[in-house]
Amino acid sequence: MSDEPARDAGYDDFLDAIAAGEPYYLECPEGHGSLPPRQVCPDCGATELSESGLPEVGTIVAHNVVHVPTPRFLDDTPYATAIVDFGPVNVTGQVRGIDPQDVENGQEVTITIGETETDGDRLVVFEPV
């Protein structure tokens, strides 16, 4: 037995794939997109889900600037989080490589994996194209 925390099957695989430069989403036969872990398409109930490549560039649809964080982000503030539209799926993450105050809806970004400044945990990061 290890004291290492368990992996979250599907989710940690998703982060690994982003880190490897090969991000994907899950697609059902009807073409609905979702993010892992999934056994069932949340839109239509289909159970045959396959991995499809995530588009390289997404568009910010909403953003904020957080000043009062949870303990896991105490050293990271202020930071911008955003919901980014990649077509078949939206993904939430932090926007880096730009002053949080300069983030705008409609900006194009790529997806990558970063670490929190507070405790080094992995997280989804977006960078302006």
Added chain:
Amino acid sequence: MTRVRVAGGGLTHFGVHPERTSRALFGEAGEAALEDAGVDREDVESVFFGNFMGELAEHQGHMGPLAAEALGIDAPSTRYESACASSGVAVRQAVQNVRNGEADVVLVGGAERMNNLPTAETTDALAIAADDLYEVRAGMTFPGAYALMEDAYFEEHGGTREDLAHIAVKNHQNALGNEYAQFQKEIDVETAMEAPPVAEPIHLYDACPITDGAAAMVLVSDSYAEEHDLDAPVAITGTGQGSDRLALQDREELTRTPAAEDAGAEAFADAGIDPDDVDLAEVHDCFTIAEALAIEALGFFEPGEGIAAARRGETTATGDLPVNLSGGLKAKGHPVGATGASQVVEMAKLLAGTHHNSDAVADATVGVTHNAGGTVASTAVHVLEVVE
């Protein structure tokens, strides 16, 4: 079907009581409810209890039996958890329990202890009402989540932070004189606009406070009220509940709350009323933008029109549709597991003429309560009517 009457309600003061446990808070609110109802505790056949963060805040799960014990009630008792809609959902279960004939007398309410943790820990405990994998791990907080909805609303409909400041000013004004409210203090638009940012575009006065408190009520069947000659002029005539995808990123749009639209439509149909019939509402204004989204979802305003309703005077105490005459979550406070039940208690008193703001709605006969969990992934809506 049996009609369900509100026989009595009780609240603790909503505020900062870090030294008081949920069991103690609920004991006070429940005792006040029993006394207000004039119902013997031996007659209570079921207890329905809402709580959200007991495990994190008090290292206490399994709070159903504890809630009954706090009131000296020997009856089945269950805890309901749907984030900030926990006791709204508990009320719905209680109403259905009386309606289906399983009980003539039930006690329902909720409690939450939040100020015994440091602010960052409370922020974390609240955040877990969001999707852990896809939101919390990205740094989402609850103000942050509503900030995304507000940002999307501004983008789609326009509207300004100043419009939202008028919602905060209105709800603070309504709480003046509410002895149970956390804030009984007037604010002005300028103060709200200049408050420090929490999660931009949300600033401090756009957000409800961190609150300890409890709410409880006794619900009875028509026949029990008649047999015991109870003074219970207000009935819960409609109930509805809706759900949505947990994470904001998985919603079709960020500027509407279909879980509330569904719950509202169900509750209105259940009561046989339309939005036009409603005289006043208590809605879930955990953030000022949430009040705008709520009054749109319930059909009182078109999408994009809710944000300036307070500024136009339509939802103030003297407007056509007063909203949050209790002070709302914004000024009355938001002990999350107690909030839904507290809205029903306040509404019953407003309609019965026993609330400090009843004079503002002296002829009112129909009220609606709207209680949302998370970023409105859960919603419970209730219709209350004066039935005499």
